[in-house]
Amino acid sequence: MGSGTAALQHPSVDATGIGAKVTQVAADISVLMTNRIEDVEASWRLLEASGVESPGQSYDFIALWVKNRRLPSCDQTYIVGSVDGEPVALLPLRRRRTRGVRLLSWFPGSNVGCYAPIANLERLEQLGPVGRKALWARMTARLTGADLIYLRWLPGRVGGRTGLFDELGVALPVETLYRAEFASWAECERVQRSKSRRKHDRQQGDRLDALGQVTFEVSRNGDDARDTIDTMFRQRSARFKAMGIRDIFVRDGLTEFYHAAVAANSGIAVQLQVLRLGGQIVAVRYNVVHGTRMFCLISSMSDDETVQAGSPGKQCLLRVMQSVFEQGYTMFDMGAGLTDEKRHWCNVQIPLQHHYVPLSAWGRTVLAAHRVIQKSRRQIKGHKKLITALRAPGQWLHRHAGQKSK
Structure with missing residues (x-):
């Protein structure tokens, strides 16, 4: 029975996934499916203990999301795959x-910035391609x-291992995730800051200092934030409007989740890094911490043209990187998509x-169509002139609306 080829027949789990049911589908692979996140908490925390690639793999993050968004149980599905009785992978899915x-x-x-099944990476690697495909x-x-x-x-590399998710459906390369990984601020500065870069940062800092007193602060869970x-979020909204793109935080009603996450008892370790000019907030970064890793979820800066002359976003990030690596963090995740x-x-x-x-x-038809769309989108992203042309109408409307309101 150890070959994993002898399937055992049991009643299937109903379409809504209501209630936890364990189905032995092969001699050594078993599956638990439920619509209650509490049913998989023990397995989830066990798998999460070795580290995560994203807050989206955190039990506390998803539990708060489900609660804050008031998602009905019929829209939640959690699947745990075990090998020889040991949980190996978990998929948290929303309908x-x-x-x-x-x-x-x-x-x-x-x-x-990214997502992935919550998994025992060592065990998943040991399964090999055939075993992973079966799982x-x-x-x-x-x-x-x-x-x-x-x-x-899904990241193509997790925990120093590549290809662990290759057998999970059909894959399409779409984007790149960017991270800073250093043992110290000294190493970060030596590797990433050339002489010209330091000079440029100093010049921008002088321009910002000339506008008023500059201060940098870090707040955490329980602080009045x-x-x-x-x-x-106001700064982000102004930025989205100027770029002519949709403000997902406001339109999708997501702002309250980020307020809830910074509460003292949220279970999510949050750090807010804030740059002030003359006491006024000119740049913010909202981060989630896991062990020695920090993930930046949102960043913002003032759209005041006078303040922008001092590049508050870049000056804030300079202080952020110094603060992060001086505190002993080993990674700062800045999300997907290349920026300066x-x-x-x-x-x-x-x-x-x-x-x-x-x-x-119908799913196979949609898959074929979506792959074409994603490939086209990737090509567009690599064409700067085309991106500028597509954004131009929204930016013109923003400027025109601003002129009319004066």
Whole structure:
């Protein structure tokens, strides 16, 4: 019975996943599926203990998200795959319907830099390609009531290992994740800050200092951070409007979650890094901490043209990097997508992929169409002139609206 080929017949789990049921689908692989996050807490915390690649893999982060967003149990699905009775991988999935497609996907959407199954990486590697394919197949085989499992932004490398998720559905390269990993601030400064870079930073700092007193502070869970977070979202909204893109935080009603996460008893370790000019907030970074790793979820800066002359965002980040690595953190995750600040500070790049598992004929059709869209989007991102042209109408509207309101 140790070969994993002898399937045992048991009643299947119902389409909604209501209640926890264990189904032995092979001699050595078992699957638990439930719609109650509490049912998988013990397995989740066990798997999470070895480290995470994203806040989206944190039990406390997802538990708070589910509670704060008031998600009904029928929209929640949690699947634990065990080998020889030992939990090896867990998929937390949200049911949603988008443009006529019934999806199973990650809970927080685009709010964290990457996602991945919560897994015992060593055991997953030991399974090999055949064993992993069998594990993923058994974990997804019982899922019903959906057309497609859509797993966005899985890292191609986790814990120094590559290819652990290659057998999970169909993969499509889409983006790159950027991180700064250093043993100390001295190493970070030596590697990432050339003589010209330091001179440029000093010049920008002098311009900011000329505008008033500059201070940098770090606040944590339990501190009074409501005004800081509200200011951060106002700054983000202004930035989104200027760029002519959708403000997901306001339109999707997500701001209260970030307030709840910084509460003393949230279970999520949050750090807010704040740059002030003359006592006024001009730049903010909102981070989640796991062990010696820090993940930046949101950043903002003032859109005041006078203040921007001193590059408050870059000056804030300079102080952030110094603070992070002087405190003993070993990694600062800056999310997906290349920007100037990531080019200046990040020495680690990790390829990201979308993974798709079709569950119906309609799901296979949607998969084919979505892959075409994603490939086109990736090509557009590499074409700066085209991006500028596509954003121009929204930026013109923002400027025109501002002129009319004066």
